[in-house]
Amino acid sequence: NFMLTQPHSVSESPGKTVTISCTRSSGSIASNYVQWYQQRPGSAPTTVIYEDNQRPSGVPDRFSGSIDSSSNSASLTISGLKTEDEADYYCQSYDSSNHWVFGGGTKLTVL
């Protein structure tokens, strides 16, 4: 089994760009798709990126995802930050031993 490690928190100003990383502890990040979820307080998570870099309909193109094999990590980038983007963000991937893994979550503050 592997772990996904995220920074505990990030902060940035409105209009700026922020990137949240998600590092896989073992095995290649490219072996299994990475998803990203946004969770606002008191609500269930919603998908903002699936299959590494795909956006569900309705998610603004300010949200983008990528993977980097050299650092064995995935990244979620949010450009043109808005106050409404303030939330917790989780990465997630499938472990081929029939387990699903979430990162610890990153609290994004837009100040």
Place this chain on the structure above:
Amino acid sequence: QVQLVQSGAEVKKPGASVKVSCKASGYTFTSYYMHWVRQAPGQGLEWMGIINPSGGSTSYAQKFQGRVTMTRDTSTSTVYMELSSLRSEDTAVYYCARTLNYESAFDIWGQGTMVTVSS
């Protein structure tokens, strides 16, 4: 519309069991896997297990092996998650969420069910 509707909040004593339901509507129940994910207060998301509504097969996270049972009722398009030998650390919001296949995203989530374990 596609939705997952969960049962209401529960308060249980340590050592008891809890059974949470998740009723699916708006799609073919047997075409998607169903998972249970929990979130303790102020903590992150934790995957608990998966059930295939088509055949009823299950796979559980090692942490919950022996304490969790996931079942389904195809006649009502409902899945159930029962957790036994409850302890205070099991206090959390429990979510059901579906995936199309093993690699796909959790695209629809239930609203969550708060389970409080307290003496």
